[in-house]
Amino acid sequence: MSLVTLLFYVFALLTVGSALGVLLFRNVLYAAFTLLLTFLGLAGLYVLAGADLLAVIQIVIYVGGILVLLVFGVMLTQRTSQEYPASRSHNHLLGLLVAGGLFTLFLIMIVQVNAEHLGWIASASSNAAGQQSTLAGIGLKLMTDAVLPFEVAGILLLIALIGAAYIAGKGQNR
Amino acid sequence: MLAFLIFLGLLLTYMILAVYAERKVSAFIQDRLGPMEIGWYGIGQTVADLIKLLQKEDIVPERADKWPFLAAPMIIFVAVFAGFAVMPLTPDLQGSDAAVGVFYLLAIISIDIIGLLMAGWSSNNKYSLLGAMRSIAQIISYEVPVGLAVICAAVYCQTLDLQAISFQQGIWIHEYPGYAQETNYLFGLRSLGIDVTQVGGFLTWNVVRMPLFFVVYVIFFIATLAECNRAPFDIPEAESELVGGFHTEYSGFRWAILFLAEYGMMLLLTMLGAVLFLGGWNTPLPNIGPVKLAFWTSGAPGTVYGNLTGAFWLVTKAFGGIFVQMWVRWTYPRLRVDQLMYLCWKVLTPACLILLFLSAVWRLLG
Numbered sequence: 001m002s003l004v005t006l007l008f009y010v011f012a013l014l015t016v017g018s019a020l021g022v023l024l025f026r027n028v029l030y031a032a033f034t035l036l037l038t039f040l041g042l043a044g045l046y047v048l049a050g051a052d053l054l055a056v057i058q059i060v061i062y063v064g065g066i067l068v069l070l071v072f073g074v075m076l077t078q079r080t081s082q083e084y085p086a087s088r089s090h091n092h093l094l095g096l097l098v099a100g101g102l103f104t105l106f107l108i109m110i111v112q113v114n115a116e117h118l119g120w121i122a123s124a125s126s127n128a129a130g131q132q133s134t135l136a137g138i139g140l141k142l143m144t145d146a147v148l149p150f151e152v153a154g155i156l157l158l159i160a161l162i163g164a165a166y167i168a169g170k171g172q173n174r
Numbered sequence: 175m176l177a178f179l180i181f182l183g184l185l186l187t188y189m190i191l192a193v194y195a196e197r198k199v200s201a202f203i204q205d206r207l208g209p210m211e212i213g214w215y216g217i218g219q220t221v222a223d224l225i226k227l228l229q230k231e232d233i234v235p236e237r238a239d240k241w242p243f244l245a246a247p248m249i250i251f252v253a254v255f256a257g258f259a260v261m262p263l264t265p266d267l268q269g270s271d272a273a274v275g276v277f278y279l280l281a282i283i284s285i286d287i288i289g290l291l292m293a294g295w296s297s298n299n300k301y302s303l304l305g306a307m308r309s310i311a312q313i314i315s316y317e318v319p320v321g322l323a324v325i326c327a328a329v330y331c332q333t334l335d336l337q338a339i340s341f342q343q344g345i346w347i348h349e350y351p352g353y354a355q356e357t358n359y360l361f362g363l364r365s366l367g368i369d370v371t372q373v374g375g376f377l378t379w380n381v382v383r384m385p386l387f388f389v390v391y392v393i394f395f396i397a398t399l400a401e402c403n404r405a406p407f408d409i410p411e412a413e414s415e416l417v418g419g420f421h422t423e424y425s426g427f428r429w430a431i432l433f434l435a436e437y438g439m440m441l442l443l444t445m446l447g448a449v450l451f452l453g454g455w456n457t458p459l460p461n462i463g464p465v466k467l468a469f470w471t472s473g474a475p476g477t478v479y480g481n482l483t484g485a486f487w488l489v490t491k492a493f494g495g496i497f498v499q500m501w502v503r504w505t506y507p508r509l510r511v512d513q514l515m516y517l518c519w520k521v522l523t524p525a526c527l528i529l530l531f532l533s534a535v536w537r538l539l540g
Contacts, residue, residue: 029295033242036288056274056281064284064317068310071291075303133273135334 008048015041032071039063053135177269181258184489189437194220196500203504230426235298238423242296247424247431250289254438256282261445262337264455264484265346265475275334276324279446280317283401283439287313293432294420305419308409308511315518316400316407320443322526323394326533327450330362330384336449343383344456345374345468349475361385362540374468375460379453384536390529391451393522395495398443400514402436405503409511444495445488452491455484 018037025031039062046055089095115121142150194209194217201208209216234240257279259269272278287310294306331339341350348354348371360368362383370377381387400407403419411419421432448454459467472487473479509517 029242033288033292036285040285052272052274053277056278059281060277060284063288064281068287068291068314071288071295072310075291075295075307135273 004048008045011041011044011048014038015045028074029071032067032074035067035070036063039067050132050134052133053138177259177263177267180263180267181255181261181269184263185255185258185434185438185441188441189434190220190224192437192440192496193223193433195497199497199500200504203501224430227426227430232427233425235423237298239296239298242292243423244428246289246293246296247428247435249292250286251431251435251438253283253285253289254435254442256285257442260336261442262340262449262454263488264481265337265341265349266481267485268337271335271337273335275336276328276339276446276450277334279336279442280321280324283442284317286435286439290420293424297420297423299423301416301418301422302420305411305416305422309403309411309420312400312403312407312409312514315515316397316522319393319397319518319522319526320401322523322530323390323397324446324450326387326390326526326530327380329530330380330387330533330537332537336446336454339380340449340454340456343379343453344472345372345378345461346456346472346475346480347371347378358383359540362536364540370460373460373462374456374472376453376458377460379456379458380451383540384533386529386532386536387451390526390533391447393526393529394447394451395498397518397522398447399499399502400518401443402439402499404440404499406506406509407514408503408508409514440496440499441492444499445492447495448488448491453487455488457483457487 015038018034018041021034022031022038025034039058043055043058046052046058197219198208198216209219212218212222234243259282260272260275260279262268290306290309290313294302294304294309297303327339328334331342333339338350338353341347341353342356342358347356347358356371357369358371358378360366360370360377360382376382381391399405403411409415411421416422421429424432455472457468457472459471461468472483473481
């Protein structure tokens with residue numbers, strides 16, 4: 001077993017194990033803290049798949065942004081007296097059915113698919129994927145072929161930011 | 175692996191020196207002597223303090239949330255230490271030459287916020303929680319000017335790799351793969367026609383290649399003070415209000431780890447500033463005619479002398495930055511929360527946006 005394969009299993013175990021932790025912890029903050037490990041494991045898997053930029057973006061957005069916001073929200077709204085903020089589970093039967101159904105669907109797909117005949121799998125394993133950084137390629141694409149969607153997304157986020165600032169500041173101006 | 179051990183050793187040695195320096199600098203600024211008892215001029219004081227700290231009992235408050243409380247210092251330290259992975263200490267020594275370089279550095283140190291939250295929340299102490307809240311609001315806000323200042327440098331250098339940025343700012347630029355044909359002009363302007371590629375020294379640093387980078391560096395420096403929770407941005411720790419902020423409940427070894435992470439953050443960010451704006455491991459002395467000061471004071475990449483001088487210059491620049499940080503700490507009073515946010519969002523961020531635009535224009539001119 002090569003080092004890369006070993007690392008893959010370590011990161012996969014980290015991701016799946018901590019994702020289980022997110023589901024099973026009743027304390028919402030514990031779940032949020034284990035979510036950190038899930039994101040880090042996922043970033044590691046991205047690096048192993050040759051997507052270095054995506055891995056870093058994953059950490060910036062999900063750990064630096066979303067997770068902090070989540071923990072902040074829980075801490076500011078909950079925690080009256082000594083009770084920890086707990087998550088409850090509803091709809092056991094329906095949840096079990098949906099999850100089980102999806103699982104069997106994916107399982108059937110994985111078993112039935114013939115990996116050798118898929119062109120992109122063969123080309124991905126033959127060329128040196130993961131050897132070169134995706135940084136320059138993604139940057140050039142964003143500034144040439146995909147410049148319109150890129151700018152539109154930027155303007156959309158700016159509008160959202162201004163809207164959020166307006167709503168948050170509304171009470172103070174009057 | 176070598177880079178890992180060297181940086182760990184550097185960080186530990188630096189911490190012992192920095193704590194001593196902080197006490198001495200503050201003492202001299204306030205016209206007193208500081209530690210004088212242990213060794214010559216109290217030089218052994220930090221070592222003695224460290225031994226005392228390691229002997230202390232590892233106390234976990236009874237009502238604290240045990241596991242997050244125990245894990246938080248480790249997370250904070252690992253997040254800061256992981257940032258050193260892409261730092262080029264010498265022309266040949268860099269943990270990882272990943273192309274995403276400085277972007278990775280900014281991403282990985284943002285994990286530190288989660289550690290702070292964990293420490294503050296799990297201590298189950300109102301001072302800790304308040305300190306953590308303030309600390310996070312401050313760090314998240316000031317990540318914007320830091321990020322923009324870094325982007326200014328990245329736009330000008332056309333790369334995120336810190337090693338490439340270092341090579342661009344000195345006489346060894348042709349040694350870096352892909353830069354064999356590059357030329358450095360004075361102030362980065364080709365139209366001036368003054369070729370300084372072989373002159374080197376401070377004339378090829380980013381602050382001179384793009385003169386407005388001096389302003390960017392000042393903004394970066396102010397914002398990193400806030401990122402490190404240093405005075406005058408120390409409202410998260412404000413001893414006179416919050417006891418100790420998020421680390422109020424910590425003692426002994428874990429408190430030492432938190433302290434190590436805090437000083438490590440200072441070293442990391444001043445080093446980053448030195449690499450981005452002040453020439454990294456390049457010498458500040460230029461070649462003047464036959465007096466080849468730049469060649470004498472910085473050896474070629476790949477030689478032992480080149481590595482030693484490279485490490486010497488980068489560490490010297492970082493220590494200079496840390497000295498200014500200490501100087502600022504003992505000179506300016508603490509900001510209020512509203513002043514803090516005003517400075518970040520209404521002064522530093524707009525200024526950085528304008529400077530980012532000017533950096534791109536300067537790149538096109540050069």
